[in-house]
Structure formats: structure tokens, C-alpha cells
Amino acid sequence: MKVALFVPCFVDAFFPEVGIATLELLERFGIDVEYPLTQTCCGQPLANSGCQVEAAPVEALFVKNFADYPYIVTPSGSCTHHVRHYLDAIPQTDAVRHVRTHTFELVEFLHDILEVEAFPWAEFPHKVGLHNSCGTLRGLRHASMSELGEPFFSKPLALLGKVKGIEFVTPQRPDECCGFGGTFSLFEEPVSAKMGHDKVSDHKAAGADYIVSADSSCLMHQKGCAERLGLDLKFVHIAQILNGARA
């Protein structure tokens, strides 16, 4: 199986280890992973600001980079959500439609497409609080949503549950947004930071040593908040745990 790896811009720059873990993990399952070298961004930060004109050339480049692959996989829920639901600043050609319907966030790719049964190499003997980003939770339907009162399910927990030694803690408000929100984190700094501070405090109070998420952007925000508050919390992307990171 051939897969194109999309490493979002901020992961590329700030969290290369997340991209590496994703690539290695996919390779463990015998997948032929390619990383198109001219990739940049999916257009989300622009489109989320309403700037369709500005998003258009970025989206066009994204499609050009990835249209020839049967699957596009990325360790980012919000980028996947953008591609799948909102990549419409450019004409909806066959190539665009293909890319939009064949881009998968890593957790759903492992859970739904590969249907992974085990991660024998993975062991994470820590107390972990899961942060479902809003893009994965309500956008991609990674897990049951507290607002709907639907039967419980969680793709990330189903995967993490296969990791040796891992222990889960649940915060008071598991579905509450952490306040990153892309440009929201800057233009609405007071609220964003308050939400982030509340979020990490909630996880800390629940006894978490680590916060794990499928979105590095939420983690970047929460890490910044926890460090400023002086909370002893560590942050790790789900790809890293599933790929065998021990800490």
C-alpha cells in the first residue's frame, strides 16, 4: 500500500519527531510511505480566517502534491478536517475530490483503514489524559460526543488501549476545547490562554502525567500554558506513543 505523508507546516518546523513517528509507524505496517517534497500547508489557517482568495493557491498546491496517491495520511486532525470539509476555495475537479475523500488523519487511518490489532512494540507506563481536539472529536468523529449522549466509542482510546502499561485519567471536562483555535490563539489571546490554562489544570487535577493528542497544535498551546503555570505535565503526540516512545 502506498501512502503520501502530509506533515503540516508547524509540525515540520516545531515537532519533527511527530512526523518521524508517523512515518516510522506506517512503515512498521509495511506501508510504502512517500513524503512529497514540495508540500507546504493545506490552506487551513487562511480559510479559517475566511480568506478564500488567499487560501486558493495554497489549496491548489496541496492538491497538486497529493492527487496521485491512493491515500494521504497526516498526524493532524484539524488539517484533515479542513481538507475533507472545507477545501473549496478552488474548483472541485476530480483531483480535488480525490484528495478530499482520501486524506486521513493518522488515528482514523490506523483504526478504520488498517484496522490495526496490536502495537507489540509500544509501552507507555504513565498516567495519560487524552485530549480530543475539536477537529477530531466533532469534525472527524473520533469519539462519542458528550453533547449528544451517544453510546461511548473512542478511536484514539481503542488504539492507545493496546499499548502496554498505559493508564488513563479523565478530566472533569473531557470534551472542552483547549482554546488554541489557530489564529484565535493570537487574536483572542486573553480567552485562548484562559481556556488553555483551565484545560491543563483540569488534566493535572485528574492526575495526568502526560497529555496525549492527535493534534500537535493543541499540544503546542497546552504545553505553552502548562509551562507558564509551572505545572509538571508532559505532552506527547499519539503517533509517538503508538510508535513505541517510552516517555
Next chain:
Amino acid sequence: MKRIDHAEAASHFIAAKDNEAFHDKRLWDLRQKRDRIRDEIPEWQALRDLASVIKEHALSHLAGYLEQFETQAKLNGAQVHWALDAADHNHIVGEILAARGVKTLVKSKSMLTDECELRPHLERRGITVVETDLGERIQQLDDEPPSHIVVPAVHKLRGDVAEVFADTIGTDRKNDDPHYLSEQARLNLRPYFLDAEAGMTGANFIVAETGSVVVCTNEGNADLSANLPPLHIVSVGIEKVIPRLADLAVFIRMLSRSALGSPITQYTSHFRQPRPGSEMHIILVDNGRSERLGLADFWTSLKCIRCGACMNTCPVYRRSGGLSYGAIYSGPIGIILNPTQDLRKYSNLPYASTLNGSCTNVCPVKINIHEQIYKWRRVMSEHDQLPFAKKTAMKIASRLLSDPKAYRRTIAATDAALEYLPRFLLYTRFNAWGKQRENPATPDQTFYGWYLKHRSKPK
């Protein structure tokens, strides 16, 4: 009109730590109560579907149902008026009151009359207007608009209320016991109820089939306002019409459960006709609703039944307070309603959201609120309403992100990446990221660099 600066207002709200903490806790508590009571109704999601399609049907046959309502209401003996906009509405109310020499008007909570700014209009004409909903009364005495459509003074602590009452109705400043304060409000209000020559209510629903007006309250103040004075005026937005009395059951089951997590409001009053010797006037108000109905992406916002569930669940609203939205309708629903009133003034509001989607999930009539917020951002950009700095940042980002070589040059050195990344989103308040957050560490190499070294090979 000056743009509302939500972020700035929110920063002041957050700075009042006790108020913010209480506000967040109180509204989150309402959300949790709503979740618990939802679980008692196995068909909750089916009810949401039903409520949504009834509203969509009524809105897409609005003219017919409004005319049916008018006919029925007139047959019942009520008088029906049509108001094109706020000025029209206020004029009609003013004329009705003037013709009957009304000096004092008691009114129950009505977001529509706040929307129309009725109170100052009547006060200018020498009429005493008394809000009788406790929260709305607190806000009136404090000369502040309501901060929440269901619990108008939820941003105030009881000590704040004690201060307001001490200043305005002469209560004991040191006594912030809620029972004492509400009893004082009751004592203060009672004479107004008895003396007023006119009473006014809003309406939660109007029923086309019966020509009746349905008002849901918890304090009974709407019933006193409607039933004591010899004149009852109802102000209602045209989107509130539902076809049949049977449809009402769906909404009554959802309204208070969504709003407060209680099975039903204490009072669900059906006003069908004037009492003998009294008058009942119903004013059907458009004030931009027809225009909204014509907007393909936004017309379903008219389904709103004003339960406030979207506000209670909204993590941004809970931490910024309703007043920070600078509009009568705040929170997620306010974000999507207000721009149709004044695009420029409310152009920042769609950005006062993380697009997390919780609002959409709790909405009892299934308005896709967060998707409409997203769509409003497009409208703002198309209408050139983005602040210059943000627009500039977007243009720069667009050029960089659509040119792999330029992107790679910028991001190549990871030190530069730190420089670059906040900036491409940024050009805003100085060091917005770092004010209350640490910056991410800069790794030794990008993923791209690692890939070239470890994987790149001719395929």
C-alpha cells in the same frame, strides 16, 4: 459604527477573576444539568430532528402561517400590528400607550424589545418602563444590557447585585443573601404591577392554528405583566410562528431542558384573547428577519428558540461574558445573528470562536452554528472587513505557502521558523502568544531536513 473588540472586552472580564470563575462554573453547571436531563429522554435526538424540520417548514412557509396567525388572533379578539423594523415597532408601542394615557409599563423579559431598544424610546416619551424579570431588573437598575438571553445577570456575583440594589432601591449594602435580595426586588416590583396601566411580554412561540401566544417563564412575572393591567402588548419576531398547537409540544419538551436542565418552565402560559374589558395587542416584528431568511447560508439561524444552550456550552462565551459581544445576542447564536444587523460593527465576532462545534451539538433545533460562524468569516473577508494587519498577514502567508521554494527558504533554519510561524498567523497584538504561554522549543532540524537525510532516495 465602531467595530466591537471582543478580545479587549474579554480581557477585562477575565481580569475580574471571581466573576469569571463563577460565570464559567455556573454556566457549565447548566450544560451538565442539560446533559443529565437529556439522558432521561431516549428520543432526544429524534425530538431535535422534529423540532428542526417543523421550524424549517414554518420558515419556508412563513408568510402563509403569519397570515393564518393574524386571522386567528383577530378572530380571538386581539389586535395585530406589523412592524417592519425597530423604529416601526417602537412607534407602534408608543402610539398604543399614548392613546391610552399610559404612564407606567411593566414588562417581562423580551430580547426583541431589547433588540429594538424600546425602553429608551418610551422613557424619552415620559413613560416609566419596569423590567419584572429578576435578572433583567438587575440589569435595568445597573443600566447594563442583559449578558445572557436566559439568565441576563449571570455575570454578576451576589455581592454585585447587593451593590446595585443598595444604590438603586436602598437595600442593605452588606446583605448579599439571595433570598433577601430577591424579596427586596419583589417588594420593589409589586406596586408597579398593581399601578401599571399596561403590561408587555415577549413570546416564545405563536401558534398559527390557534392565534395564541405562548410565554414560558420561571418567575410568573410575565403572567402578572399580562394579566394585571388592562392592556397587554405582545412583541414577537416573525420567526416565532409555528403551525399547530401539536407542534408546540416538541418545543416545550426541549426549551427548558436545553436552557436550564429543568423539565419545563414553572409557567407555560397561553394567551389567546383579551380578558373582558381589556385589550390585547400583538406586534409582529421583522427587523431584518426577512432579509436573513433570504441568505442561503444563514437562514436557518431563524430556527433559534432562544434557549441559550449554545451560550452555556461555549467555552469562549463562558470566559468572556455576554457583554463582550457588544450586542443583545451574545455567544455563538449572537455571532451568527448580529452581522445581519450591522456587518462592520460585528465583523470581529465570527473570530470570537474556536469553531469547536459544541454549540451545534447542543442546539435543540439543530442550527449548524459553528459552520455558520465559519461562513460568516468568509463574508467578512469578501466584504473587506478584516483588520489590515490580519489581511496583510494572510496575503503574505498565501504567497509563502503556495511557493514551496520560498516556504523552504523561510522555514529552513529552525531559528527562522520560530520567527516565521507566529508571524504568518500574527502581525497582531505584540507578542500575543508569549503573554501567557511559553514558546515552543526550536528543534535542531525540520521534518523535511530529517527526511532528506534518512529516507530520501530515488524511488
